[in-house]
Amino acid sequence: MEFGLEEDTHNRLKGMGWHMANKCVLCNGEEETDGHLFMGCPSTLAVWKNVSGERDEVIQLLQDQQDAMVVLKQWPKLQVPGLGSYIWTLLPYVVLWSVWSMRTDVIFQEEGFSVEAATMRVKATLWAWLAMLPESLKERSKHNFINLARNWQAVLEPG
Numbered sequence: 397m398e399f400g401l402e403e404d405t406h407n408r409l410k411g412m413g414w415h416m417a418n419k420c421v422l423c424n425g426e427e428e429t430d431g432h433l434f435m436g437c438p439s440t441l442a443v444w445k446n447v448s449g450e451r452d453e454v455i456q457l458l459q460d461q462q463d464a465m466v467v468l469k470q471w472p473k474l475q476v477p478g479l480g481s482y483i484w485t486l487l488p489y490v491v492l493w494s495v496w497s498m499r500t501d502v503i504f505q506e507e508g509f510s511v512e513a514a515t516m517r518v519k520a521t522l523w524a525w526l527a528m529l530p531e532s533l534k535e536r537s538k539h540n541f542i543n544l545a546r547n548w549q550a551v552l553e554p555g
């Protein structure tokens with residue numbers, strides 16, 4: 397009985413075509429919990445791998461964690477020179493933000509999801525966010541987006 401109101405609301409929203417937590421729209425597979433959507437989903441994981449250079453410590457962190465806040469707090473330190481250091485620091489925030497906004501697009505704009513498009517979206521969002529980080533502007537000015545997107549892994553190589 398104590399869940400009556402919630403259940404009622406849930407059913408009403410479902411009736412309105414509102415997407416409630418059920419099947420993950422990125423992989424059309426498992427139940428969409430926060431832990432699945434942001435870390436465990438095979439689609440999301442492929443994006444994390446593409447933009448982080450498949451580093452073991454990142455993969456391990458994502459496998460161990462169900463909580464996005466902990467992933468942000470425990471994001472591994474990486475000694476990379478130049479623009480790479482700013483990219484690495486912002487990366488988990490941008491991935492989480494991008495996953496959330498792509499999920500929204502899939503649901504409300506009925507767009508399909510592709511790992512390639514998602515990877516490019518993370519890179520483009522990161523490039524835009526760097527412009528809002530004054531200390532990164534000098535390094536950013538040495539790059540252009542097309543080359544950065546192409547040479548992403550090289551920019552994240554430890555120096």
Ligand SMILES: [Zn+2]
Binds near residue numbers: 425433438439
């Ligand atoms: Zn999924």
